[in-house]
Structures are given as structure tokens and as C-alpha cells.
Amino acid sequence: MKQFLRYRFSTVLGVVGAGQMGTGIAIVGSAVAGLRVRVVDVNEQRLNASHNFVSKWCDKEIQKNRMTDQIKTDVLQRFSFHLQMSDLASCDFVVEAAPEKFEMKAEIFRQLVKATKPETILASNTSSISITKLAGITDRPDRIIGMHFMNPVPVMKLIEVIKGLQTSQQTLDTTLELASKMKKEIVIAQDIPGFIANRILMPYINEAIQTLHEGIGTVEGIDKAMKLGTNVPMGPLTLADFIGLDTCLEIMRVLHQDLGDSKYRPCPLLVNYVNAGWLGKKSGRGFYKY
Template structure:
């Protein structure tokens, strides 16, 4: 397997493309918008420059990585000749189902179709294809070039052969793959999102402020980043979408998203991507927001 297509040039998609390309794979990076592709390549270049500055790679390595990536606005053109497709579109179930329907008709029947979804059922995604045995989850962590973990999610019909191949492929990317079964939130987000949601409730109920909550978790629990800062980093809209999947999937009120989270997303305060969430963000650096009163009234 040497030819890979990545669907989506956003934060996760460009990181996945970067990682495959750096390890010698030929990558087709596909997005409907040329501007998104240009931005994705600019991000990859910036991240490679950072690796060069740290002497983790050479200028020749950087050039080879960029040469391995070709961009496409046409999915039909982008998936020609590939052996693996990794979908990294927005965490929206209807969008993903539509993409997989298209991929099923545009790719050869032996091509493996993977999703980078962080919560949506692989079995549900596979159900819209004629190859459910070849559909699997590859949940990379952000930032993809740095983070070691890949959750490998088996759908109900995913074969051992496909699972083993994707596990081995992940190892070739210098990642640590962990196989999990297909239930809402898998492992990472089933544990992480309720913690983030509870931190938001703690803020909403006026128990403590943003910085205090994050400091307790960093210094008391040895977390490298507090849950509210991490929520901003992930994207509050993404956190909300995952919690809604958990709430719907399990039917348990403990997964119900905090009203404060719902209101912030509705108001367009989504974290780093919009410049404001629990913190204000200036080109990736954070400043604590003082003005808003997060506590419920």
C-alpha cells in the first residue's frame, strides 16, 4: 500500500496527509474548495519548517514530503489508483454518509475506506457502502504529526485482514494503533468528553473560574492541558457534536451537553478556530477572557 487519498484539507486532513507523505506514501489531498487546499498545504509547509528548525528532519525531507502530496478538488480524480482512502471531513453524520456513498462508487472494490471520525458509528458509515467488510475507523489525534495514538475502530463487519493491515500501516507511520470496538465515542471520547462537559458544568454552576478549573486539572491531575483549554483546542462545536452522539447513542442523561456549551456554540464562540471560546486566542496564543460571566443566571 503506497497510494492514499485523504478527504478534507482542514486541521485533521492536512495533518494526516503530512504524516503519510512524510513516510513515503503518495497522497492525494482532496477538498471541494481550492482555498482550503491552499491553506492546508501552507499549514503542512509551516509544520515541516518547524521540524527542520528542530533538526527533526532535513530540507531534503521537507521537499520530498511536499512532493508526495498532490491536491484535487475532484473526488473522482483524486481517488484514482489509490489503495486506501482516509475521510477527514467535518464531524457531521450526513456529510460522512454522503462521502462514503460516493467513494463506494468511485473506487475499486478492493480499496479500503477509513474514517477519521471521533464518534460516529463505523457500522453506520459502512452500511451505505457495498463493502462494509473494508470500512474501518482511523481516529488520529491532533496534532497528527506529533501525537502517537491512532484509535483503530472495527465496524460490525470489518474483517480481521483489513484490521491487521490498517494496524500495520499505522505502525509504519510511527504511530501506536489501539484496536477498539464500534460503540459511541469509542474509547478516547467516551472518557474525554464527559470530563470536558463536567468541567463546563463546574464553570456554569459558578464553582470556579476558567483558569482555576484548568489549573486544578493540570497541577492536581498531571494533565498537560486543562479541560477548558483542551475544549477550545478541539473546537467547542466538535465537543458538542460528540456529546450529542454519546447522548443519542446511549440514551443516558449523563452525556447531555451543558447548556453553556450549547449557548457558546450557538453564539459562534467555538474556541481557537473562531478566536474565542473559554479563552481568547491570538494566533494560537491564549489570553484569559475576563469580561464574560460564564456562570448560569
């Protein structure tokens, strides 16, 4: 098995955030890469939900004959769940998977800098926020990098790796090796808002919402037109519900603010849905009811 200890990479992966993305990252870290994983979240209920999700995910893999009971036991034994950032002190690599809000991520990085060793690499799962900007608030900007996983993480093959202005080659090499160990395909994107995937995807979703807002088509009609007309597996409004409308709005706001182009202005209907608490599948209602 390929090793990456030459880059001072330990067998312990830290993950900050026990939501859908953080849990998915932790799963591929343990089940695919074979690493010990420490998941940290300030919410004990989320940690318990994450633990339960991992166990149920393993059960589904067993039902599909992709995992045995013994492998499940091994995967779960490599997991630990924590409420304190200090429990990541021995990790050499930590991935932050918090909501797409700069100040929230910045505060997590400030805490991580205090909690981890100076040589620890800190990666953000941000899908739009500047890695260079995040690195600038730390005392180790050369060890900050973007590692944008796609949702759902155990299923989607892609990771966007984003090198900030200050990111060292060694940090990039270590990150690429971790992604390879997770059996992911890799694209390297420039540190420009939205990177590659969301620079293209979010304006597409936003325009679909604008099309609905203007009454050009119904929810079902818009999704059907794009699914059957362009052969995508999921219509844009279904996809928005799956991603989370609040996440879509945050990304569009980053694009609009940082790029300064009116074409990235969030559709008013998207803003209203988020204000109403209609966030998509996770809230039980978005463009569809769940």
C-alpha cells in the same frame, strides 16, 4: 523497510478533508510513512491553506534539525491537492477526515464508493460515530474501518482503530500495518459511541463546562485545579478550545443520542457558546480569547 503490498496496499494514500486533521494525517502519510498522498477537498481555499501549512511544518522541522531541505523537497513532491473525488480512483486506502456529522460523512462515503475501486479500503477518522452504521450505507462493508487519529496528528502518538461489525480481518490487518508505518501506537476499540478516548474525555470536558456554568469555579480556576491537581498537561477548558467547541458538542450529542443516558447531555453553556460562534482557538474565542 516493512512492506504492506501483500494486502494490495498501494503507495498512494487518499485523504478527504484538508482541515487540521486531514492535513495532519497527510503529513504523517508523506513525511513519516513515505507514501504519496492525495488530498481532496471541495474548498480550494482550504486546499491552499493545507499546502501552505505542510510547507511551514517542514520549515519548523528543519529549524529543529529533524529534517533537511532535501527531505522537505521529497515530502512536498509526494503531495498533491485535488478538488474532485475522482482523483482518488487509483488509491487502495482512503481516510475521511470531515467534521463529526453523520450525514456529511455518509455522503462522502457514498461518493468514495463510486470514485474508488471495489477493493479500496475506506477509513473514517470519526471520533464517535458508528463504523458499522457508516459501513451499512456502502456496497463494501467489509472494507470500512475506523482510524481515529489524535490532534495534532504529527505530534500525538495514538491511533484508535475501530472494527465495525462487518469489517474483515484483512481490512484490519492492512490498517494496523499502515498505522505502524506511520510510527503510531495503536489501541483497538469496540464500535461503541465514543470508542475509548472520547467516551472518557468528552464527559470530563462537559462536566468541566457544567462546573463553570454553575459558578463553582472560574475558567482559569477550573483549568488550574485540574492541571495542578491531576498533573494533566492542559486544563479541560483549554483543551476544549483546542479541540473545537463545535466538535465537543457534536460528540456529546452522539453519545447522548446513541447511548440514551442523561449523563451525556451536553451542558447548556456549551450549546450557547457554539450558537454564539465561540468555537475555541479556531474562531478566536472560546473559553479564552486568542
